Amino acid sequence: ILNVEQSPQSLHVQEGDSTNFTCSFPSSNFYALHWYRWETAKSPEALFVMTLNGDEKKKGRISATLNTKEGYSYLYIKGSQPEDSATYLCARNSGGSNYKLTFGKGTLLTVNP
Amino acid sequence: DAGVIQSPRHEVTEMGQEVTLRCKPISGHDYLFWYRQTMMRGLELLIYFNNNVPIDDSGMPEDRFSAKMPNASFSTLKIQPSEPRDSAVYFCASSYGGSRTPYGYTFGSGTRLTVV
Numbered sequence: 001i002l003n004v005e006q007s008p009q010s011l012h013v014q015e016g017d018s019t020n021f022t023c024s025f026p027s028s029n030f031y032a033l034h035w036y037r038w039e040t041a042k043s044p045e046a047l048f049v050m051t052l053n054g055d056e057k058k059k060g061r062i063s064a065t066l067n068t069k070e071g072y073s074y075l076y077i078k079g080s081q082p083e084d085s086a087t088y089l090c091a092r093n094s095g096g097s098n099y100k101l102t103f104g105k106g107t108l109l110t111v112n113p
Numbered sequence: 114d115a116g117v118i119q120s121p122r123h124e125v126t127e128m129g130q131e132v133t134l135r136c137k138p139i140s141g142h143d144y145l146f147w148y149r150q151t152m153m154r155g156l157e158l159l160i161y162f163n164n165n166v167p168i169d170d171s172g173m174p175e176d177r178f179s180a181k182m183p184n185a186s187f188s189t190l191k192i193q194p195s196e197p198r199d200s201a202v203y204f205c206a207s208s209y210g211g212s213r214t215p216y217g218y219t220f221g222s223g224t225r226l227t228v229v
Contacts (some may be wrong), residue, residue, distance in 0.1 A: 031215065032215035034215070034217055034218075036217075042222070043117075043204065043220035043221060043222050043223055044204075044218075044220045045220075046217035046218065046219070049215050049216070049217050051215060089156070093215065099144050099161070099163070099208060099210055099216075100146075100158065100161060100169060101146075101158070101218065102158070103148075103155055103156040104155065105154075105155035106155065
């Protein structure tokens with residue numbers, strides 16, 4: 001994998017459903033993996049930053065895991081609510097740079113009431 | 114802190130005109146990034162600064178684009194002359210490089226540029 005890739009591109013779920021999506025990234029020269037939440041007409045907001053293989057982070061109903069050896073991260077949302085509707089972006093620190101992030105194109109989540 | 118402040122929020126201009134986008138980073142942040150967001154490419158890094166010095170401008174599309182950071186509290190991205198294909202949302206973000214652990218970005222609200 002050369003770039004940061006996210007799947008699916010979009011997702012529709014019903015309120016109360018649990019869901020998850022994937023971020024795949026180059027595993028070489030790994031430094032950190034970031035997740036952002038981006039609501040329409042707003043700016044991206046940081047959710048998690050993960051660095052260690054096996055890392056798990058949680059914020060309320062949202063959690064994320066990290067596998068640096070195989071180059072993927074999962075974001076989970078438990079009991080989706082309409083206010084969870086947003087684009088979820090992942091980003092990887094670009095090789096060798098602690099500060100330059102390469103973003104995936106995001107997963108657009110729509111939660112129907 | 115008011116966060117990262119960008120201006121204007123919206124800009125509509127005619128092809129060939131000069132456009133200047135402005136950004137005020139969070140006080141104390143020593144990294145500043147300019148990104149462009151389009152449907153086709155997602156968020157693309159254009160240029161970033163560390164302590165007001167441009168570090169990597171490899172993402173700047175062409176010579177029509179230029180960016181400056183004259184001091185720690187202000188940066189501009191200029192397009193001259195503008196073209197319709199420059200229409201996009203331009204985001205500024207800042208970050209702090211002094212932390213031992215990776216620090217996320219704080220994004221501004223973006224400038225939606227339309228070139229007609």
